[in-house]
Amino acid sequence: MQAVMETYKRLGISPTGGRGSWLFDDEGNRYLDFIGGIATNSLGHGHPALVGAIKDQADRLIHCSNLYEIPIQAEAAAQLTQATDFDRVFFCNSGTESVEAAIKLARKHAHDHHGPEKHEVLTFSKSFHGRTYGALSATAQPSLKAAFGPMLPGMVHAPYGDLEAAEKLSGPQTAAILVEPIQGEGGVNVAPEGFLQGLRDLCDRLDAVLIFDEVQTGAGRTGHLYAYQGVGLVPDVLTSAKGLGGGFPVGAVLAKEEFAALGPGNHGSTFGGNPLAMAAIKAVLGVVNDEDFLAEVRFKGRILKNALETLADRVPGAEVRGEGLLIGFDFGDPDLARSVFEHCLEEGVLVNLVGGTTIRMAPPLTVTRTEVRAMLDTFRGGVRAAMSAAVPEAAVA
Numbered sequence: 035m036q037a038v039m040e041t042y043k044r045l046g047i048s049p050t051g052g053r054g055s056w057l058f059d060d061e062g063n064r065y066l067d068f069i070g071g072i073a074t075n076s077l078g079h080g081h082p083a084l085v086g087a088i089k090d091q092a093d094r095l096i097h098c099s100n101l102y103e104i105p106i107q108a109e110a111a112a113q114l115t116q117a118t119d120f121d122r123v124f125f126c127n128s129g130t131e132s133v134e135a136a137i138k139l140a141r142k143h144a145h146d147h148h149g150p151e152k153h154e155v156l157t158f159s160k161s162f163h164g165r166t167y168g169a170l171s172a173t174a175q176p177s178l179k180a181a182f183g184p185m186l187p188g189m190v191h192a193p194y195g196d197l198e199a200a201e202k203l204s205g206p207q208t209a210a211i212l213v214e215p216i217q218g219e220g221g222v223n224v225a226p227e228g229f230l231q232g233l234r235d236l237c238d239r240l241d242a243v244l245i246f247d248e249v250q251t252g253a254g255r256t257g258h259l260y261a262y263q264g265v266g267l268v269p270d271v272l273t274s275a276k277g278l279g280g281g282f283p284v285g286a287v288l289a290k291e292e293f294a295a296l297g298p299g300n301h302g303s304t305f306g307g308n309p310l311a312m313a314a315i316k317a318v319l320g321v322v323n324d325e326d327f328l329a330e331v332r333f334k335g336r337i338l339k340n341a342l343e344t345l346a347d348r349v350p351g352a353e354v355r356g357e358g359l360l361i362g363f364d365f366g367d368p369d370l371a372r373s374v375f376e377h378c379l380e381e382g383v384l385v386n387l388v389g390g391t392t393i394r395m396a397p398p399l400t401v402t403r404t405e406v407r408a409m410l411d412t413f414r415g416g417v418r419a420a421m422s423a424a425v426p427e428a429a430v431a
Contacts, residue, residue: 045379052079055401057384068378068397068409069386073218073250073360076277077321078398084280084317091313098309100302110312113319117259119268120288124296125307129249129275130164132285133212135301136273137168139287140210140243143295147241148206156204156211158194160220160389163212163247172212175220194223197232204236210243210271211236215261218250218396221389222355222362234267243293244269249285250360253277254322254399257332257358264357277322277399282314322399331399334406335359338395341410345417355392359399363413364392370420377416383409 035044047065049057055078057065067075077084091106098104111123124135137155144152155172162178163169170179171186179185190208192199194217204211211233217223237244246269251261255277258264262272270293275285285306305311321327335358342363346352351366365371368390375387386394393413397405 054078054080055398055405064382066383066405066409068395069384070396070398071281072276072386073255073396074276074279075281076253076255076318076399077280078400081280081321081400083321084282084314087313087317088282088310091309095309097305100307104307104309104312106309106312106316107307110315113316113323114286114288117319117323118263118272118288119290120272121291122289122294124287124289124301125311126285126287126303127283127305127311128164128285129273130166130169131303131306132249132273132275132287133163133169133172133247134166135287135296136212136245136271137172137210138301139271139289139293139296140245142300143243143293144209146295152207152209154188154190154204154207154209156190156192156200156208158192158213160194160217160223161214161247162217162219194220195226195229197229200233201236204240204242206240208240208242210245212245212247214247214251215265216251216256216357216360218360218394219388221364221392222360222394224355224357230265231267234269237270243271245271245273247273249273249275250396253318254328254331255358255360255396257328257335259323259328261357278318279311279314280318282311284311284315327399331358334401334403335361337403338406338410342413345414349417349421359395359397359401361395362388362392363395366391370424373420373423374413374416377419378412381412381415383412
């Protein structure tokens with residue numbers, strides 16, 4: 035790895051293969067993957083539908099310029115629009131790119147209808163929208179921006195969940211409100227009751243575009259194809275990536291017809307919508323966009339969350355947040371969180387530590403109930419050990 039730029043704090047494991055919910059290294063060790071490529075391996079590793087679709091498409095056509103019609107791109111777009119409340123799709127390669135496109139779309143819509151003064155984008159604390167300049171400017175985490183300024187102007191940040199603050203910080207100048215229905219990187223923070231509906235109402239009053247960043251919550255992660263479908267309101271624009279390709283790089287912006295403001299020459303992507311990515315999307319949707327499959331995701335999510343909530347009752351200050359198979363266990367104590375994280379790693383269970391105190395779990399949607407229970411056994415063992423070390427007389431059943 036000496037020649038690779040050190041932009042990641044890597045763990046001391048080296049996966050070389052995978053099957054289902056398991057990763058394997060070249061020394062014969064296996065790991066129960068409960069982070070799924072950071073909510074990306076929606077069908078696990080080596081799923082035959084996904085692997086077969088990519089192999090078959092690679093035999094026929096890997097890349098074709100968007101200068102031409104790409105039939106499989108139209109097919110993938112139709113699958114997405116038919117399964118959602120949106121009319122148009124722009125394809126790109128990642129979540130960051132989808133956010134960039136959504137910001138451009140919103141600003142062009144505002145410019146076309148109101149002029150250049152209406153350009154601000156309101157986002158929220160602890161958000162994460164990506165690493166490129168537009169997405170990073172929208173991300174309200176100062177530590178991620180250090181040494182990279184100046185940021186893109188016209189970005190305004192309010193506390194997540196604070197509707198009153200959002201109303202005070204918005205106005206005629208607001209082109210869009212960009213929000214994650216559940217914040218992933220920020221610690222698996224769920225929007226409080228009424229917050230998202232309040233943002234919907236606010237955008238309607240301001241003639242602003244409501245954008246849901248569903249890069250992490252989409253493609254079945256919450257037990258709905260997209261999280262908005264379980265909330266009871268529809269945004270104007272939605273960004274998608276991660277699990278949509280099941281591990282293959284994809285990104286998409288879904289928009290209602292009246293907000294699909296980008297036309298020829300306004301935006302583009304060399305690789306966006308390439309046949310391999312479209313084959314991956316079609317394969318993933320073919321499995322995930324099924325009510326029985328999504329009901330099973332919700333059921334496994336309840337098993338996981340209920341068990342963790344019972345455990346959290348015995349850990350002072352702990353809290354469990356999330357929906358479906360995107361769950362965070364917040365210890366409220368970085369030392370406890372780190373200890374449990376390291377215990378899981380030592381026992382061959384891969385989870386993720388975010389925000390210093392929260393362990394995030396985002397396994398493949400295909401994870402079995404038995405694997406969920408196995409992970410819970412390991413996690414309980416880690417909590418018991420960490421609590422005993424912190425307070426020797428503590429006992430966590």
